[in-house]
Amino acid sequence: MIVIVFLLIISLLVATGFLIAFIWGSKTGQFDDNFTPAHKVLFDQTNQPTENK
């Protein structure tokens, strides 16, 4: 039984860690804009002239 209590506390701690990460993420505005970053990663970094259509 004692091992269940031990596991319980561990699981709650881990879950709390994720909760804190979520709170930190929302407070710093990481969920404010879910459009721009999603598209930004798809842009190629080119510095030389590219062929136009």
Next chain:
Amino acid sequence: MQQRTINTTQCFHCGDQCIGASVVFDEKAFCCKGCSSVYQILNKSNLCDYYNIHDASGVKLPEVLDQQKFAFLDNAAIAANYIVFSKPNQSAVKFYLPQIHCSSCIWLLENLQKVHTGIYFSSVHFPTKEATVHFNPASISIRAIAELLASIGYEPYITMDDGQATKRHQKMVSRTALVKIGIAGFCFANIMMLSFPEYLGLETITVDGLNATLFRYINLLLALPVLLYSGSEFFINSWFSVKQRRLNIDAPIALALAVTFSRSVYEITTGTGGGYLDSMSGIIFFMLLGRSFQTKTFADLSFNRDFKSYFPVAVCLVNQNGTTTYKPVQDVQVDDTIRIRSNEVIPVDGMHILGKAEIDYSFVTGENEPTSVPIGDLVYAGGKQLNGPIDLLVVKPFSQSNFTRLWNNDAFKKTDKNIYSYTTVISNYFSLVVLTVAFSSFVYWYDTNTAFAWQAMTAVLIVACPCALLITATFTEGFVLNIFSKHGLFLKNAQVLQTIAAIDQVVFDKTGTLTYPHASSVTYSGEPIAPKDLQVITAMVAQSLHPLSKAISKELGEANIILEHVKEIAGAGIEAWENEAHYKIGSAKFVGNELAEAAGSEVWVSIDQIIYGKFIVQNILRAHVNRLIHELPYPVSVLSGDNNRSEQYLKAQLHRPIGYHFNQSPEAKLQFINALQANGQSVMMVGDGLNDAGALSKSDVGIAVVDNTIQFSPASDAIMLSEQLPLLDQYIKAAQWSKRLIKTTFVISTLYNVIGLYFSVTAQMSPLVAAILMPSSTFTIVFSTMIGSALIQKFCFKPIIDLKPTRL
């Protein structure tokens, strides 16, 4: 390098059809010079990838780019409003760019450093359509950045009213809501997991000296943040409602939460049971989820703009020595001399001292014809100057101008609308029934078993709180709101949906709402005009800013010759001397036709004193509007600030007798709505301009019609894209069906409640029953509202025109 060709290809930049003469550059066709100039800027900076992400994604430039438009940003005090942070070698400025609409925009705006070396980098915030530009103040000014953005099609939208502070506040509010949901969800899930011994009846088994009591105390600990933080708004709202002696929908919920929590604490501390903390946190979690869904705000739309956002931020001040400086509008003082350029709105009342004043007061009065004001006369705030720069001597400061006073008049203030909410009504009855049942079961058990009596009463309150009803309403309204916004009607809040379902009178504005704001039909009647003469007339109307000239100019196309001797007489017409002939176009009186009746929308033509004929300019109805008027099952009225010359046209087009009211001032429109409401009618007002703003805010549902979401719209309950106007009847129908859907799902949730109540009043309520009932009723409700909304979308909306994709 530039040449003109005639074709009907798509513009390489903006994707519009190139009508008539198009500009060709680099073997690519552009619909106008603006589009090709954007392309040239991008081409020079190797930014043509812009076109590879989306085809023809560009934003069209306005016809005339005003060189002086952003001059006021040179004033450090004004510019400071837009600076996010500032250091000697790096500053950041934030602009609202309403044209942002796709990923190409993001790509271009985040590559601004390639266009100008003074820019370090820039970042875009898509939902609010804001761009933050980091730059070196030593090499580029804020004004230059604004002009650079404008030159590539993203003109910053700067008004007095759209303060940065309110936006930041909104952002904070939505973040807090997210955290509240997160905490409630986290605790709800963990409490459910830790309640497993209770569900399985294992709570009494003791192993190694430990039993489920520990789990219960952890549950209690987890429930605290849910109740005190996530659920705090229910208690705060109901406290306010009690203070105002008016029960709102949060009050019964707060009561249910308080009862559930106290009973759970009692059971846990006395060791008599596990409590109902799982149900309690579940209710809070689903309620918050439903509310966030329902209050989904359109971050870039503003429903509360007042007249201030219509005025310029700064005015151009003419100093004693003739130089000009810029000053914030609020600081303008009496006896200052200010300069108003073409197409600028006059912010203060002033005396006209220089230039040719031709003022379009349509935003104030609704009258379309510009008024010409002689030197020495007063020009009033709210008008728009059409004909070149004028100088005004300020006679009243901004806060006291006639226009500002009119708007601060009580009649125009946003009034507390008579809130019609059937959910509040139902929930009040519901709470009454629940309290009666709770009290009766208490009385019934009291004699035989006091402990049972308490148990039964609290169980009734726990099981039968009106949460199910609220979840029903919030989810249905959330779904329907989403469907509406996908189709191009944006509601301010879910309340509006309920009000739309209950209207019984529709009032339309005419100009700009039922008719196209700019497109007009131009017909010529009279003697045919020789091509050589037509060229001259084309050139004459092309150089004029008068709305009638513009309409005719659009019809005749671009001018190929440049006139040397041309004179525009304000309020009369234009005359020119060309080909050794004397051309005159304008009012009947101006060309010398004394017989013709004075009618505003006719432009007469005479060459060498011989009257040839007239152009008739008429606003035309939007496509399919006649179908809409015919389909609406309510009395319909049309209000117009214009004179009644279009009455015949409207009567011929709309095959239905409706009320016409012409020459309506903004106040008259407001009084008209007032009179209908005094008769007990629930009125929907559909309008577009500032002159409708009073009526829009007074009406039960005010819908502002806009051509795109960038455009200025007066304060209203809903914003509608103009191409959706013909579908208005379908929206009303959908709103009515959503009301029926809420009622149906409410019946379903009541069935669950009856089952729960049976267990409660017979004092058999076990944690397991509560744990099954609560989530299953919630899921049934969410599921049925989802299906219902999908059916509403399928059966209420039958497109009669090809819907353009919404550019939000």
